[in-house]
Amino acid sequence: MTPYVADPVYLNGRFLALAEAGISPLDRGFLYGDGVYEVIPVYSRRPFRLAEHLSRLQATLAGIQLANPLDQASWTTIVEKLIDAAPWADQSIYLQVTRGADNKRDHAFPSPGVPPTAFAFASPLVTTSPEVRATGVAAITVADQRWARCDLKVISLLANVLARQQAVEAGCAEALLIRDGYLKEGAASNIFVVHNGILLAPPKTQLMLPGITYDVIIELAQAHGQPLAIREIDENELRAADEVWMTSSTKEILAITTLDGRPVGNGQPGPFGEQMWQWYQDFKNTVMRKG
Numbered sequence: 001m002t003p004y005v006a007d008p009v010y011l012n013g014r015f016l017a018l019a020e021a022g023i024s025p026l027d028r029g030f031l032y033g034d035g036v037y038e039v040i041p042v043y044s045r046r047p048f049r050l051a052e053h054l055s056r057l058q059a060t061l062a063g064i065q066l067a068n069p070l071d072q073a074s075w076t077t078i079v080e081k082l083i084d085a086a087p088w089a090d091q092s093i094y095l096q097v098t099r100g101a102d103n104k105r106d107h108a109f110p111s112p113g114v115p116p117t118a119f120a121f122a123s124p125l126v127t128t129s130p131e132v133r134a135t136g137v138a139a140i141t142v143a144d145q146r147w148a149r150c151d152l153k154v155i156s157l158l159a160n161v162l163a164r165q166q167a168v169e170a171g172c173a174e175a176l177l178i179r180d181g182y183l184k185e186g187a188a189s190n191i192f193v194v195h196n197g198i199l200l201a202p203p204k205t206q207l208m209l210p211g212i213t214y215d216v217i218i219e220l221a222q223a224h225g226q227p228l229a230i231r232e233i234d235e236n237e238l239r240a241a242d243e244v245w246m247t248s249s250t251k252e253i254l255a256i257t258t259l260d261g262r263p264v265g266n267g268q269p270g271p272f273g274e275q276m277w278q279w280y281q282d283f284k285n286t287v288m289r290k291g
């Protein structure tokens with residue numbers, strides 16, 4: 001069986017076997033979900049948009065007032081070492097930093113001497129099968145019950161977890177989060193809508209995670225002259241959409257063809273989503289060839 005996590009993992013300055021990697025139960029990540037994370041896709045052993053992922057990590061750390069324990073160069077070295085040691089060409093690198101373990105439980109920040117916990121590992125990149133891509137996936141809509149700083153990639157993901165579980169129990173792949181009548185994103189993805197030939201993307205506000213894949217898609221739409229509007233999408237527009245896609249570092253671009261039990265458009269992945277998927281593959285291959 002393919003292991004989910006490659007050995008070694010990185011923990012607080014050391015590379016060691018997962019079975020030997022331990023943290024204190026007083027770690028604030030465990031007690032409070034007080035930490036941040038990143039998921040970076042790796043193609044042919046090259047991390048995709050690493051600089052952008054590391055700057056989002058930095059922005060999230062700044063957003064929760066936690067000093068970055070490592071500079072960009074050190075993170076890059078860690079990511080490269082994990083990639084080299086893992087057995088797969090295509091991988092997903094997970095990075096996490098928490099506010100560390102104090103000797104007591106107190107909501108307020110620990111004393112300045114308490115070091116953050118930094119953890120990272122490589123796993124195989126699980127891609128969508130051609131069969132699933134051909135049919136698209138089903139999704140449900142749920143009320144967005146998250147906090148008001150969804151732009152920060154923090155590990156406190158309980159509302160996302162519950163939304164995704166609701167989707168799974170409904171036999172669906174994703175839950176689309178609706179707040180005040182507007183589509184924000186998915187439980188673990190950004191959402192795009194095609195309506196009357198125009199690609200609609202919700203704007204980057206504090207109520208949506210600024211996806212790295214989202215940026216690539218906007219750039220590709222602009223580079224190919226595809227009509228694009230970055231604006232709020234209301235629930236009615238979502239339900240009248242010709243195409244709906246979910247996007248993320250691990251899912252890339254995946255058509256949602258059923259929403260709340262009803263077909264999206266004609267119930268098949270649409271032509272524009274297919275085109276964007278192709279542009280995305282071409283872009284990935286070009287970037288990878290260039291190194």
Ligand code: PDD
Binds near residue numbers: 186210214247248249
């Ligand atoms: N999730 N929105 C949310 C809430 C997400 O959790 C993610 C990614 C995205 C897409 O961001 P990106 O394109 O940078 O992957 C949007 C990751 C993959 C996860 O939590 O596993």
